[in-house]
Amino acid sequence: MNVLVTGGAGYLGSILVPALLDRGFTVAVVDNFMYGQDSLAAVCYHPHFSVVRGDVRSADTMRPLLKDADVIIPLAALVGAPLCDRDPLAATSTNKQAVIDMLGLISSNQRVIMPITNSGYGVGEAGRFCTEETPIRPVSLYGRDKVEVERTLLERHAAAISLRLATVFGMSPRMRLDLLVNDFTYRAYTDRFIVLFESRFKRNFLHVRDVARAFLHAIDNFDRMAGQIYNVGLSEANLSKLELCRQIQKHLPSFVIHESEIGRDPDMRDYIVSNDKIERTGYKPAFSLDDGIRELIKGFAMIRNTKYSNM
Numbered sequence: 001m002n003v004l005v006t007g008g009a010g011y012l013g014s015i016l017v018p019a020l021l022d023r024g025f026t027v028a029v030v031d032n033f034m035y036g037q038d039s040l041a042a043v044c045y046h047p048h049f050s051v052v053r054g055d056v057r058s059a060d061t062m063r064p065l066l067k068d069a070d071v072i073i074p075l076a077a078l079v080g081a082p083l084c085d086r087d088p089l090a091a092t093s094t095n096k097q098a099v100i101d102m103l104g105l106i107s108s109n110q111r112v113i114m115p116i117t118n119s120g121y122g123v124g125e126a127g128r129f130c131t132e133e134t135p136i137r138p139v140s141l142y143g144r145d146k147v148e149v150e151r152t153l154l155e156r157h158a159a160a161i162s163l164r165l166a167t168v169f170g171m172s173p174r175m176r177l178d179l180l181v182n183d184f185t186y187r188a189y190t191d192r193f194i195v196l197f198e199s200r201f202k203r204n205f206l207h208v209r210d211v212a213r214a215f216l217h218a219i220d221n222f223d224r225m226a227g228q229i230y231n232v233g234l235s236e237a238n239l240s241k242l243e244l245c246r247q248i249q250k251h252l253p254s255f256v257i258h259e260s261e262i263g264r265d266p267d268m269r270d271y272i273v274s275n276d277k278i279e280r281t282g283y284k285p286a287f288s289l290d291d292g293i294r295e296l297i298k299g300f301a302m303i304r305n306t307k308y309s310n311m
Contacts, residue, residue, distance in 0.1 A: 002026045003219075004069035006056045007076030012115070014039035014173040016073070016212040021046050023216060030054050030065055031076070039173035056098045063105055071111045073215060074099050080178060081140035088141055096145040103156050111159045111226075113218045115211075118164040118204060118231055120147045124271030129238075131274045132164070132229045139269060154227065161218045161225050166204035166233030166273060168211055170292045171299040181205055181244065181289070185296040188248045188255040190304070199242040199259045204233035204273040207287035217283045230278040237289045238272040244289075251293050 008017050008029030017040060020027045026048040029040065032055050043049050054061035056076040066072065077095045078084055084091035099114070106112070121130040122137035138144045150162045169181030177186050180203070187194045214232045218225055239247070242259065249255045 001070045001219075002028065002068050003071045003073065004028050004030070004065055005073045005075055006030050007074070008051075009033060009037055009039050009174060010075060011079075011172045011174050011176045011179075012168070012208060012211055013075045015208050016075070016215055017049070018043050019209075019212045019216060021049055024048075025071075028052070028065055028069070030056060030061065032056075035174065037174045042173070057093055057101070059101065059105065062102060066102065066105050066110070069106075069110060071113065071219060072102070072106065073113050073115075074102065075115060079142070081142050082178075084140065084142040084145075091141060092145050095142065096149050099149045100152055103153065106157075108157070109159060111161075111219075111222055112153065112157055113161045113163065113215055113222075114150065114153055116146050116150045116162050116164045116229075117143060118166055118233065118271075118273055119143045119269050120150075120164070121271040121273070122269060128272075129274035130231070130271050132231060132277055150229065154229070158227055159222075160227065161222065162229040163214055163218065163278075164229060164231045165211060165214075166206040166231075166237075166275075168206055168208050169289075169296070170208040170287070171295050172208050175299070175303060177303070180241070181292060182296060184241075184245055185248050185252075185293055186300055186303075188245075188252045189297055189300040192252075192254050193256040193258065194245060195258045195260050196241050196245065197260055198270075199245075200240050201270040202238060202240045202243075202272050203269055204231075204271075204275075205237040205239065205244075205289060206233045206285065207292050210234070210285040210287055213286060214278070214283060217278075217281070221281055225281060230281075231273050231275045232278055232283075233273050233275045234285045234287075234289065235275050235279070239289075247289060248293055251290070251297060
């Protein structure tokens, strides 16, 4: 089976691509390498791996790659609200229009497994879990574009699955420090303190290797999952920012947490998520939040600067 991964050298892709190769798939990656990363260097030896430096917004780049793909995983995106707000035209053309244009270049039997952020839930109701039927209320351009892509994809292409991913954490060859668990653990490890705004705001979390496992699960169970939306997260990790910091503090006891009543967090998301639907298909995360924090602490012995972000 031939799998095309756009943005395959990014934070998610550099974990997913080796996992796909280990499963025996032939994997093609297209990436613009905008961060100068060499995160797929370790798989260049593999005879079933190929890579193209290119822009997913270019039909000339994408057409020959799409022609041979049985499964398409569109990871290419400008990820996160700050980056998208800085260049909204590039964000929308990459995060939304490139995927919509791709739909015009593929056949009805080619399978698409699309990552969508669960940040589309925006601000949920206190104490009520967001399910796949919960109304979508994104609070950022990134969230709005992703929600529109999901709607268009499922309307136009029956052979598609949407995975609404929780906030991801953990070490990756193309590391990101701007993700919440990674960021807070880095601050605990290096600065030993943090000032929290809106410390009670909650969201769901998921290890990056469990994201890769979710895509493999969707490939393995495509026929019975196709045409549907699935929340994908760690069910025991619906945590507030304060609860997350206290969990990190168990591993780094010198970490000082200060809650501020002054100031606002520009990321106003606040919701808890039910992952029951995908769990009923047999998917279960393998990595706990504690696993990720321990992993990050080891990784931060090597990473001592802030070039690893999408900021």
